[in-house]
Amino acid sequence: MGRYVVRRLLQVIPVMIGVTFIIFCLVFALPGDPIQALAGDKRADPNIAAILRAHYHLNEPLYMQYWHYISGVFRGDLGETYNGRAISDIVSQRFPVTLKLGLTSFAMEAVIGILAGMLSALKRGKFLDNVVLVATLLLISIPVFVLGSVLQLEFGMNLKITPISGIDKGWPQSYILPAIVLASTSMAYIARLVRSSMTESIRADYVRTAIAKGLPRRRVIGLHALRNSLIPVVTFLGFDLGALMGGAIITERVFNMPGLGGQLAQSVYLRESPVVVGLVTLLVLIYLAANLLVDLMYAVLDPRIRYE
Amino acid sequence: MTIIDPTDAVPAPRSGDDQKTGPLLEVRDLHVEFQTREGVVRAVNGVNYSVNSGETLAVLGESGSGKSVTAQAIMGILDMPPARIPQGEIRFYGQDMLTMSADERRKLRGARIAMIFQDALSALNPVLSVGFQLGEMFRVHQGLSRKEAKAKAIELMDRVKIPAAAARVNDYPHQFSGGMRQRIMIAMALALEPDLIIADEPTTALDVTVQAQVMDLLAELQREYRMGLILITHDLGVVADVADKIAVMYAGRIVETAPVHELYKRPAHPYTRGLLDSIPRLDQKGQDLYAIKGLPPNLLKVPSGCAFNPRCEKAQDICRTELPPLVPVTERDGAELPGRASACHFWKETIHG
Secondary structure, three states, X not given: OHHHHHHHXXXXXXXXXXXXXXXXXXXXXXXXXXXXXXXXXXXXXXXXXXXXXXXXXXXXOHHHHHXXXXXXXXXXXXXXXXOOOEHHHHHHHHHHHHHHHHHHHHHHHHHHHHHHHHHHHHOOOXXXXXXXXXXXXXXXXXXXXXXXXXXXHHHHHHOOOOOOOOOOOOOOHHHHHHHHHHHHHHHHHHHHHHHHHHHHHOOOHHHHHHHHOOOOHHHHHHHHHHHHHHHHHHHHHHHHHHHHHOOOHHHHHHOOOOOHHHHHHHHHHHOOHHHHHHHHHHHHHHHHHHHXXXXXXXXXXXXXXXXX | OOOOOOOXXXXXXXXXXHHHHOOOEEEEEEEEEEEEOOEEEEEEEEEEEEEOXXXXXXXXXXXXXXXXXXXHHHHOOOOOOOEEOOOOEEXXXXXXXXXXXXXXXXXXXXOOEEEEOOOHHHHOOXXXXXXXXXXXXXXXXXXXXXXXXXXXXXXXXXXXXXXXXHXXXXXXXXXXXXXXXXXXXXXXXXXXXXXXXXXXXXXXXXXXXXXXXXXXXXXXXXXXXXXXXXXXXXXXXXXXXXXXXXXXXXXXXXXXXXXXXXXXXXXXXHHHHHHHHOOOOHHHOOOOOOOOOOOOOOOXXXXXXXXXHHHOOOOOHHHHHOOOOOEEEEOOOOOEEEEEEEOOOOHHHHHHO
């Protein structure tokens, strides 16, 4: 297991270099002039523009620009925006918001999704099962901004129990509504996933054995059946953890939260390649870590999977 | 042995004078039916049998004859619904288990009545170590700690002759061979030294040499602990070696009961005779092997009269109209044959003629 983890961690290095290079090329290929963009509608002063171009190596060929960037990254310098702001600054300001929002909705979707799915599987065909099925269908089909606006209107405006937008109230108040909105779709998927895998495992022979052993029902369901049902769910959760950490453009916009998603969208728009590449690099790292975590969880949940 | 939270309703262990209250287990007129979309499937239609301590009852029959359903009803592990027990009694030390509360029954399961399943690979949980699954019995029923339970698990694995038990206790079911897995199933059933073990085709999934080892082990342990054993099988070879008495089932009914050797010598039901004749024998090499013609009946539409009549070579008109009751079988001169009974209108002709 230890060797496996080391090997996986070493794999991260080539993946990182490849991904940053591809992103760098893509941003480079975007039309428009970032220095001109700084000046807005007016024509940029040619002298200043020339100084800026030299400072940001914009006159050099692509591979040299990439070299300047990646060597900086290895020295721990993520570079700066064309406004002269350090990117590490942006990350340290924006990432905590995304982290809090992402982890809150991750916890929500995992706990509520798994519980709803279990309940549904145990009461298959009964009223409660139908409630879960209809509710998940609704959650999957309602667009995020609609759900967000409705919640803002009801809980923020009418009932006044949560802030409408912004993060002034801090965690948890300001994060509850956006986390619900962000979690809703995945929560519904997880509930359905758990429902189908649980339905299968409660009919399995080993569950019958567990009953024949005289184990209490809680233990039969909560340990013997659930352990086997969780394997597909962990795959989905791992994938989703990566996605949540990448920021949520729409949810952040609706609730006016300064997270990574909004920043990334804005930087792509402004052609700030150092920012885009820096943020994407961070997201790739998070994805890789989430993936590794999932693969390790597999081995814990299912001993038939072994990594050597 | 300490059982946590003993309930008065649960009978005391065999050792005292409980034996007076009757046999270890007695099934009386048990009916089980399943509600399905196509209709009501009557899987068990009035089964009677009993087992005493130290005794082995073999229940013989084809797939779908109701032998496993009866066993599951005794264990209380039928899915209800769709299953239903409209009538009957299952008496354990004289006490009807069907009238007990769910929790009382749960405490009997595993501790006093245990079951060995057919396919150990699917019957053991693939994601829990065998040591955990064995130790669970002690942790749940006796409240032992994790560590004590593991020590007990190793002891059990030793007792069922699994080599290097201490090293293998943390292994998972898929890491064992078929025979070893079945030994683990047996160890699990034996864990709390139950009074009765129900083995549902314990050797069907194993190859022949391993079958013999596993059956020998089971028989040896049964003698050692003086347990009652219900052995469900369709393998007549297995039965002859270990059983004391046999009940042959067909379409949810018992069609014949007899002490083991009597049944092989003189079957009193045409179905039993058919089963015995379809065993391959070395001295009949080269001849066609006998087979009972036709198929087991559809339990949605059991034939009227004797359920076996469409497949029976001796069937007469009465067989198609009247259901033969299970009656005691006697010698030609009327002398009693203890333990023998047959549900055939023509048992006299079958056994004597």
